[in-house]
Amino acid sequence: MIRPIPVKLIEDVARELTARAAIDIPPDYREGVRRARDAEQNRLARFVLDQMLENWEIASADRRPMCADTGLPRYYARVGNEAVIEGGFVALERALRRATAEATAAIPLRPNRVHPLTRADHDNNVGAHAPEVTYAFEPGRDFIDLTTVHKGGLFGSDYRMLFPADGVGGLKRFFVDTLVQFGKRGLACQPAVMGVGIGGAKDTCVRLGKEAACLRAVGSRNPDPAIARLEEELTALGNYVGIGAMGFAGTSLVVATHVEVAFTHTGGMPVGIHSFCLSSRRATARLHPDGRVEFRTDPEWFTDYYRRETIE
């Protein structure tokens, strides 16, 4: 008899994840910024990074959001193939909407979500297609990994259709274009985690770029050695551009670059680039059918199964 994961538990955990994401900077990103700070020679850029490191301590000590742009709260659910949810996925989605609204008032978060044309605001971060819930599945598991991401900022992301003739050189040009456009005046709130999605269809590469930025921990490498090398090259290139924190001259532009690929049209090489800002907010919990909950900061979203290439 398979035990269902209680929906009340999902709602309670989602509220807790929302608070943790908004308040506590993930340690992998914080240490990346600390390394960027130690390498930074420009006084102004270094001052900015010192202030950020202190800001995160204040946020955790006071239990207040690290940034008042509390982003767009959304969820990623990696569901075990053997997991059962009490009330089904509709109950899960309703629980996530309730949790988002309640956490928005309780923490409080900024009610960022508005109607795009009328600008009507429900003051609770819930609305049409908000919060988004993205699903992925995993064989041989009876639990759910639930992650919330609160990506803020309007800058630092771009999409471009490149072509096979552009190759890695063209990809690097697009990467630098994006960094320069949004790095000046620090509009992207760098140093950022850069996510680069290559291939698939337009929506695939945009989604993969975002997931690469937001759902991989700093320090992780793509398992394909050639892609892992490209990640390092892009990070080095980004920090050689000469732009530091807040757009002052310097070297602190990129904390890490994460590249993910999808098989694409034979004639094209679409690319989606995302940057996860100085408030790289994410939090994850594993919910077991017996009610156990394990919190962590690494979403572990990119599994071998997720990256599979063949017929099984």
Added chain:
Amino acid sequence: MSAIARLDDVAMDVVHLTAPVSDADIAQLKLGDVVYLDGLLYTAREGVYRKVVDEGRGLPAGLAAMTNVNFHCSPAAAVRADGSYAMEAVTATASFRFGKSMSRWFAASGARVIVGKAGLTELAYREWFVPHGAIYLTTVGYGLGATYGRAIKRVVDVHWLAELGIAQALWVLEVERLGPFLVEGDREGRSLFALANREINLRLGEIYAGLPRYAQSRIGETTPEDEIV
């Protein structure tokens, strides 16, 4: 003051200001000074600008006499069940979006100090700020929400909450040592970011020389030296 020609010349002197900020204090500020603020200020972004500038409603009565500091900000705030306000974090929103309203905004609001994110161009400062004796302080990070939030002593008042919602309403805040901010636009209309961009642009030619042209370019493709803000 005119000695500041490059980022390396910036002294980063620490300055404490009290709002309303006097013309004499404003005139003292040098690019890159690190500023902390005491007293009252208010948040105002698109919704409030629409009311004050486009609809000609003016600031709420008495506010202009209390402070001349406008924060381009929407807070992470909530109205509690007992009607009081919770405000834990504040950070600025990018200020370029207010560009074309700034001159009329200064005339209507009496504001002299703008606190925001990422500043405006030197052209904008010269045309819209300098004639009103106004300067621009940029927040730091960006994203010092918790640091700034800790400096809020009290929500004094909130206006247009029902009409504009929490994020866009005008919040009047009493603050103690709110900062650090950096002087980005000074009394003469110079910009700290413009200094930074001039140094960055020197390097970009070399970076781009090593990168191939695109197989197909896009309409309106920018050159790396373009100022985007």
